[in-house]
Amino acid sequence: MLHLFFIINPISGKGNHTINEETIKxxxxxxxxxxxxxxxxxxxxxxxxxxxxxxxxxxVIIACGGDGTINEVANRLVNTSIKxxxxxxxxxxxxxxxxxxxxxxxxxxxxxxxxxxxxxxVGKINDTYFxxxxxxxxxxxxxxxxxxSGKRNLMSYVKASINRSLWYEPKVFNYSIGNHKLKxxxxxxxxxxxxxxxxxxxxxxxxSLSDGYLDLLTVPKLxxxxxxxxxxxxxxxxxxxxxxxxxxxxxxxxxxxxNTSNCVAQIDGEYHxxxxxxxxxxxxxxxxxxxxx
Numbered sequence: 001m002l003h004l005f006f007i008i009n010p011i012s013g014k015g016n017h018t019i020n021e022e023t024i025k026x027x028x029x030x031x032x033x034x035x036x037x038x039x040x041x042x043x044x045x046x047x048x049x050x051x052x053x054x055x056x057x058x059x060v061i062i063a064c065g066g067d068g069t070i071n072e073v074a075n076r077l078v079n080t081s082i083k084x085x086x087x088x089x090x091x092x093x094x095x096x097x098x099x100x101x102x103x104x105x106x107x108x109x110x111x112x113x114x115x116x117x118x119x120x121x122v123g124k125i126n127d128t129y130f131x132x133x134x135x136x137x138x139x140x141x142x143x144x145x146x147x148x149s150g151k152r153n154l155m156s157y158v159k160a161s162i163n164r165s166l167w168y169e170p171k172v173f174n175y176s177i178g179n180h181k182l183k184x185x186x187x188x189x190x191x192x193x194x195x196x197x198x199x200x201x202x203x204x205x206x207x208s209l210s211d212g213y214l215d216l217l218t219v220p221k222l223x224x225x226x227x228x229x230x231x232x233x234x235x236x237x238x239x240x241x242x243x244x245x246x247x248x249x250x251x252x253x254x255x256x257x258x259n260t261s262n263c264v265a266q267i268d269g270e271y272h273x274x275x276x277x278x279x280x281x282x283x284x285x286x287x288x289x290x291x292x293x
Contacts, residue, residue: 003034004112005058007049007073009065009089010039017089019064019105027109034058040065046072058082060291062112066090066152067132067198071268074288075129078122083289085112091152092198092269095132098209100293111293119286120209123193125267126280131288133197133204135266136255136279137188138168143266154199161231170221172258177216177248187227189255190217191281198269203239204247212285213249220244252282 006024021037028035036056040046046063050073053061062085063073070086077084087108088096101108123130135143145160146152170185192204192215204215217239222230226244233242256278257263263274 012065094198
């Protein structure tokens with residue numbers, strides 16, 4: 001009997017979804033499956049629910065929500081034998097999209113039932129993990145504005161991007177890539193494990209979840225017209241045409257941001273305060289078991 005533990009964020013995607021305990025137990029034959037269902041009630045609650053679920057030793061823990069919920073659940077499954085399942089009911093759904101997991105909940109449940117598994121790489125920033133991407137600089141400020149807007153949709157993201165770009169002052173980053181040490185004034189520093197941010201937007205279209213590398217993108221201080229060109233390039237998925245952006249493949253790097261003691265970051269689409277200006281980033285190869293189509 002396969003043991004499935006579902007963790008549902010009831011307000012993901014504005015709560016406009018049909019994933020609940022009744023739907024799940026109707027879909028799965030309870031003679032073949034042992035089913036547990038828990039609901040997250042506040043930010044970071046899914047982390048605690050996952051820790052409780054692990055004590056029951058399920059075969060699969062299924063995160064039902066957006067990238068934030070998936071991050072909270074997956075953070076506790078790295079380097080364990082428990083598989084991660086995904087039912088994407090959030091707004092962006094970047095990781096699910098990269099994995100070709102459909103937004104249709106019944107189709108996503110079918111994937112869980114098929115139980116086809118692979119392993120993917122995991123990014124690490126200081127003492128936490130990321131699975132899609134993370135960003136320092138204006139990227140984090142945009143996410144803060146986006147979250148505070150109360151509306152999680154593409155237009156809200158675009159408005160937040162325009163608002164922050166009008167006043168944001170680039171910070172000085174000291175960072176190393178291999179043996180090369182650099183000091184640059186950057187608009188942002190973006191690192192991706194997957195090829196999509198959400199809303200079908202990508203800054204790293206060639207990124208792979210299983211190539212053993214993280215994709216680094218740095219964008220320097222820009223004038224107004226270059227900011228406009230960059231923003232349009234992102235929206236229409238033509239980032240490769242923006243020559244001022246620099247791209248590298250990395251396995252690890254260290255970053256020091258000048259004149260700040262409380263660095264802020266975007267991690268899998270959520271705003272985080274790191275309480276330090278020193279950031280260590282690395283990759284854990286093939287360290288998460290995940291169910292895929």
